[in-house]
Amino acid sequence: MARKRRKKLPIFEAAMTVFSEKGFEKATVDEIAERAGIAKGTIYYNYGSKKNLFLSLLEEGIERLETAAKKEIARRNNIRTKLEALITVQLQFFEDHKNYCKVLLSEVWGRDTPWEEKAERIRSGYLSMIRDLIEVGKAEGLIKKRLDAGTTASALFGMISIAALDRFLFEKEYSYEDILNTLRSFFFTGVEDKRRT
Amino acid sequence: MARKRRKKLPIFEAAMTVFSEKGFEKATVDEIAERAGIAKGTIYYNYGSKKNLFLSLLEEGIERLETAAKKEIARRNNIRTKLEALITVQLQFFEDHKNYCKVLLSEVWGRDTPWEEKAERIRSGYLSMIRDLIEVGKAEGLIKKRLDAGTTASALFGMISIAALDRFLFEKEYSYEDILNTLRSFFFTGVEDKRRT
Amino acid sequence: MARKRRKKLPIFEAAMTVFSEKGFEKATVDEIAERAGIAKGTIYYNYGSKKNLFLSLLEEGIERLETAAKKEIARRNNIRTKLEALITVQLQFFEDHKNYCKVLLSEVWGRDTPWEEKAERIRSGYLSMIRDLIEVGKAEGLIKKRLDAGTTASALFGMISIAALDRFLFEKEYSYEDILNTLRSFFFTGVEDKRRT
Amino acid sequence: MARKRRKKLPIFEAAMTVFSEKGFEKATVDEIAERAGIAKGTIYYNYGSKKNLFLSLLEEGIERLETAAKKEIARRNNIRTKLEALITVQLQFFEDHKNYCKVLLSEVWGRDTPWEEKAERIRSGYLSMIRDLIEVGKAEGLIKKRLDAGTTASALFGMISIAALDRFLFEKEYSYEDILNTLRSFFFTGVEDKRRT
DNA sequence: CATGAATGAGTATTCATTCAT
DNA sequence: TATGAATGAATACTCATTCAT
Structure with missing residues (x-):
């Protein structure tokens, strides 16, 4: 679990920032990935979808x-x-x-x-x-x-x-x-x- | 003026409904036009942009x-x-x-x-x-x-x-x-x- | 004929300016009408179409x-x-x-x-x-x-x-x-x- | 780099053809994509915009x-x-x-x-x-x-x-x-x- | 586990043209 | 004759999602 979360934390924090700045619709997965310093695919690997990431938050x-x-x-x-x-x-x-x-x-x-x-x-x-x-x-x-x-x-x-x-x-x-x-x-x-x- | 506003009222009401149901980003000009029973171009003719329509509201x-x-x-x-x-x-x-x-x-x-x-x-x-x-x-x-x-x-x-x-x-x-x-x-x-x- | 041309001259000159500045595709009938100081419909009344106006020029x-x-x-x-x-x-x-x-x-x-x-x-x-x-x-x-x-x-x-x-x-x-x-x-x-x- | 350019060549050639046939304004990104045999998004992924593609050419x-x-x-x-x-x-x-x-x-x-x-x-x-x-x-x-x-x-x-x-x-x-x-x-x-x- | 190139459905916007007045 | 409100087809561009590596 600790290992699985290795990439989750930066995603989580980047996502929170972006969602709060732009709102769900205007926020882009690209921007979240960039701010988290990881590849876009990694977000999908970890959360499956933008909506699901948001819901987790x-x-x-x-x-x-x-x-x-x-x-x-x-x-x-x-x-x-x-x-x-x-x-x-x-x-x-x-x-x-x-x-x-x-x-x-x-x-x-x-x-x-x-x-x-x-x-x-x-x-x-x-x-x-x-x-x-x-x-x-x-x-x-x-x-x-x-x-x-x-x-x-x-x-x-x-x-x-x-x-x-x-x-x-x-x-x-x-x-x-x-x-x-x-x-x-x-x-x-x-x-x-x-x-x- | 009364004539100019002929189409403004239905747009206004349709827009209010759609914006409130979907939020600004998710709302589409297509849907607003359809619900108002007018052509999409008419919205742009009267309001210039989706954002401006929203602001008017x-x-x-x-x-x-x-x-x-x-x-x-x-x-x-x-x-x-x-x-x-x-x-x-x-x-x-x-x-x-x-x-x-x-x-x-x-x-x-x-x-x-x-x-x-x-x-x-x-x-x-x-x-x-x-x-x-x-x-x-x-x-x-x-x-x-x-x-x-x-x-x-x-x-x-x-x-x-x-x-x-x-x-x-x-x-x-x-x-x-x-x-x-x-x-x-x-x-x-x-x-x-x-x-x- | 002289009467027919009353509105043609300003259209003609405005069109020349706009077409040369923007090129045929980028030029808009709206802008030509505005610069000519007449209504857009008048251009269509006199020339039938944007293409035809251009060809006349x-x-x-x-x-x-x-x-x-x-x-x-x-x-x-x-x-x-x-x-x-x-x-x-x-x-x-x-x-x-x-x-x-x-x-x-x-x-x-x-x-x-x-x-x-x-x-x-x-x-x-x-x-x-x-x-x-x-x-x-x-x-x-x-x-x-x-x-x-x-x-x-x-x-x-x-x-x-x-x-x-x-x-x-x-x-x-x-x-x-x-x-x-x-x-x-x-x-x-x-x-x-x-x-x- | 060679890999990155994999799709660039067909885009390039299709774009050249279409731009020369239609001119910049009349050319459509859809047609370029179709002639290049790739998806429209790919053009934007590689070139950012129609204008930029044109300028590259x-x-x-x-x-x-x-x-x-x-x-x-x-x-x-x-x-x-x-x-x-x-x-x-x-x-x-x-x-x-x-x-x-x-x-x-x-x-x-x-x-x-x-x-x-x-x-x-x-x-x-x-x-x-x-x-x-x-x-x-x-x-x-x-x-x-x-x-x-x-x-x-x-x-x-x-x-x-x-x-x-x-x-x-x-x-x-x-x-x-x-x-x-x-x-x-x-x-x-x-x-x-x-x-x- | 992680990546990022590729995709294509979806959307705001433009604009030539029409037509009722 | 002249107008301008209304139209809708056409188009650039975005972005969530997929998948081969």
């Missing part, structure tokens, strides 16, 4: 994100800190893997066609994990009963993702701490200042 | 959204109802124009290259409008001072967009009212149930 | 050249001055109508196909006139008997044409007198300096 | 002509026989490569645009070689001092080219020897018969 990424999230969640023992951990992990992951996140948003949330099944599994898999947390939160009384759990889950995901992408991609300077604090505060208590008279 | 759409939002915002006289109106208008717009919203999310928030300038204008234009509202809210004491306005603006936009897309595209059944109420409540007071002891 | 031009040459030739009464006149007229014509000459050389001497018949008529028509002069010259003893009349005729035509084109198109500065004298001297007595010992 | 051809001319010129030791050799070589080359010569004349001497630089280099390169010979001839007293060297060079080139093309392309029967003798005699001593009383 997608899967690998979401697995890492889910694994990281689940691990941190498991380490907390109440629902509030679990949700805090989720926000932290996802924001951190987005900052660490800007390219992947761009790909995730634009190719999974957006198109219908070529990887319906895989995309669907990714999307609903990750969102389900969040929704389950929300449900537990509602059951335990932390979270308002009248909030629709599904909507809340996707709203949370969207809020983190778009905010992160917008900061990480389009703002030259940003304070990671500010973003994290804003998102946490936003999520738990909303924007309204209750102290006012 | 993008611009037209964001203009409609901004116009609708600004109009409703102007009709309210305090910042809270203005923000409520914003959420309502955007959610309504997303429900009315599912296709457009898919395109907006995946082609504007996502890729870097081909329409940088236009995309940037769209993105920052709409987000600026939101951020300005947030700033006013902070100044008037409605919104917590410690929230970063830019992050809050993109978080709000992301929360509405992703939640809407997720419901409208992937759930067969959904209650528009539930989504609207959840998002409003989420935005203003967060998820936490303060009544608990 | 070709014919009109060669007619003018032949007419001018024949007129000057008729005014001389010996074969030597007739040939001198031919050289002068053709050189002058090339200087006056650089664009036309470019078209003539590259579209008539060069391609086989689309106007075979017309091109052939133009080519052999003009060359025949020259050859006839050469034959007369041979009969009268002015021109060496052993020269092949056909070859001499095309050599004369080629010598003037290419020299003229090269000077008029590619040299920023040139002396018309020098060219004319060089060509005349070259034609009649060759390059060799007989005075040398 | 142009360059290769003029190199062969120049090489042949220089070799023969170098073998003679006086300027008269050098010039005789030049005429012979160019006439022979035109007879051997009718197609190439058609292309050369109509695409290099004719249009302004797409290969300005390359065309200019070809044109002025070959003509310079001739002009240098003429200059030497003038310096040595063989050639009349009053002839403009540049004009004489292009006149010589044009005389050979057009005469050759006209014979080789449009006359079914021709005597190569007659053409050669006529051109030589014409060039050195002109058409005038000095023996006459």
Whole structure:
């Protein structure tokens, strides 16, 4: 396995870069091969097709994100800190893997066609994990009963993702701490200042 | 002008459908022409290029959204109802124009290259409008001072967009009212149930 | 007729310019129409097709050249001055109508196909006139008997044409007198300096 | 390299044929591929573009002509026989490569645009070689001092080219020897018969 | 295991021509 | 007579994929 992966890593990283810069359709196997410093045939030898290479990337990424999230969640023992951990992990992951996140948003949330099944599994898999947390939160009384759990889950995901992408991609300077604090505060208590008279 | 636009409308609608189904790259001018029931050359006669057709769509759409939002915002006289109106208008717009919203999310928030300038204008234009509202809210004491306005603006936009897309595209059944109420409540007071002891 | 020609002149001149700049294939009817300041349909109304417009140009031009040459030739009464006149007229014509000459050389001497018949008529028509002069010259003893009349005729035509084109198109500065004298001297007595010992 | 060129030769020859028959614009890559018996993609794999394929042809051809001319010129030791050799070589080359010569004349001497630089280099390169010979001839007293060297060079080139093309392309029967003798005699001593009383 | 030359289906774009007004 | 919107056939070029070495 270690041997088999010898060429896989450079391909993987080159592919991530190119896919995130160009999107799936505009990215070319030639460019990926060139950036990986290997021959085009080698990509086909290892991954079989462009689509399959892309899907491997997608899967690998979401697995890492889910694994990281689940691990941190498991380490907390109440629902509030679990949700805090989720926000932290996802924001951190987005900052660490800007390219992947761009790909995730634009190719999974957006198109219908070529990887319906895989995309669907990714999307609903990750969102389900969040929704389950929300449900537990509602059951335990932390979270308002009248909030629709599904909507809340996707709203949370969207809020983190778009905010992160917008900061990480389009703002030259940003304070990671500010973003994290804003998102946490936003999520738990909303924007309204209750102290006012 | 009315005469000149005779063929523009069917092109416009066919293009929106195809672009949203396939994404910019995968969409073909042939298919757009066929669905519009006109000859391919006519698209080029009217729009010059596939890219330009796409850009026209993008611009037209964001203009409609901004116009609708600004109009409703102007009709309210305090910042809270203005923000409520914003959420309502955007959610309504997303429900009315599912296709457009898919395109907006995946082609504007996502890729870097081909329409940088236009995309940037769209993105920052709409987000600026939101951020300005947030700033006013902070100044008037409605919104917590410690929230970063830019992050809050993109978080709000992301929360509405992703939640809407997720419901409208992937759930067969959904209650528009539930989504609207959840998002409003989420935005203003967060998820936490303060009544608990 | 005068009325019919009202729009023909601007078309004619625009067409000459565009055809000479781009060549027949690369020239577009759109550009000709635009430069002529008229609608594209008008060209078709007047000339029927791009090819026909081009052929009209070709014919009109060669007619003018032949007419001018024949007129000057008729005014001389010996074969030597007739040939001198031919050289002068053709050189002058090339200087006056650089664009036309470019078209003539590259579209008539060069391609086989689309106007075979017309091109052939133009080519052999003009060359025949020259050859006839050469034959007369041979009969009268002015021109060496052993020269092949056909070859001499095309050599004369080629010598003037290419020299003229090269000077008029590619040299920023040139002396018309020098060219004319060089060509005349070259034609009649060759390059060799007989005075040398 | 030998392996890399495996497909280059058939492409080269097919391209020469098609370009000379149709001219650059009218020639299609499809037809070249078909005549070469290879796939269209292979042409792009090897040459990058239609224009580049064409330019390669142009360059290769003029190199062969120049090489042949220089070799023969170098073998003679006086300027008269050098010039005789030049005429012979160019006439022979035109007879051997009718197609190439058609292309050369109509695409290099004719249009302004797409290969300005390359065309200019070809044109002025070959003509310079001739002009240098003429200059030497003038310096040595063989050639009349009053002839403009540049004009004489292009006149010589044009005389050979057009005469050759006209014979080789449009006359079914021709005597190569007659053409050669006529051109030589014409060039050195002109058409005038000095023996006459 | 790795390569890269060769392929050909697929696509954006151009432009001469037509025709209703 | 003149127009210009509409057309669709034609064409350069791209790129995922294959396969002989």
